[in-house]
Amino acid sequence: MEPWEVFVRSTDLHFFVIRHPWLWPLCETLHYIGLSLLIGTVGLFDLRALGLAKGIAPGAIHRLIPWGIAGFIGNVLTGIVFFFGYPEQYAYNNAFYFKAAFMGVAGLNILAFYGTSAFREVKMLPPHADVPLRIKIIAATSLSMWIGVLICGRLLTFYRPPFFH
């Protein structure tokens, strides 16, 4: 065992997870609800930016995004529970590396949206307005990265290290 594994496996959280078998299914359920909120709000916002349901003002549908952020925060917290429970399942898993990479790109993409003039521009657009191409690229990146995160997350169990089976 690597030193970091010894540390993770010595934490209170680790012992709490392995001693309470009901916690894992509960966190999985919350994780799936969280991902649905994220895909359902951020995904619909991205689709609007890409030209679907153009009658909606982009700034108006953006008001649903906090629900997607809440879902994401829930998934980070439940994800920490999973990792502290069985760290090797994730640390030695190619699907997890890809999931983290997609999340990293999604994070940079969020900076490209909120950290530049893009968000202010989009917020001002009236219904039926076309979103500038630059921002459509951000929306397409967001949609594909979160789908990538979901796919890799679901495939995690099929890429667990052999000693885990």
Place this chain on the structure above:
Amino acid sequence: MDSFLAFVENGALSTFIRETPSVFVYPAIITLHTLGMGFLAGGSIAIDLRILGLAPRMALAPMAKFFPVLWLALAVNAVSGILLLIAYPTKALTNPLFYAKLVLIAVAVVVLRRIRTRIFDDPQVDQTPLEREDRMLALVSIASWLAAIAAGRLLAYTYRWELLGIPAIM
């Protein structure tokens, strides 16, 4: 019942889905099922939240354009769900929770269709205030999707038989 389960389970398609080691068979089917869930339950809940008064500046009428995305996700999940059922018929059909999940999805889909016709087929939807029944439909929709997700996730922990004659190891 057992002979029907054996018939499905020993069939070529069932064996193929269960035993092909490729990531493009069983893992791909279950991943599509999760992706469809995200768009169907998540998209439906987003529409429900708007009906409940969040994001009030968002016009309702154009949201009708999102419904084809939801119906596509439903189709993907019906097909992937049937394939998963063919792969493990005993596992699903001997678990009462599986039937609860089906009922919850049926309720959620019927409510979603009711929302589609009652709210979005009305050309005056953005000129008239929503009624109490609209908000009730949205609440029932959210509750049934959340319960369906929970039931689906818990199937992995509640089955009694993995395959015919092979009990669950739990």
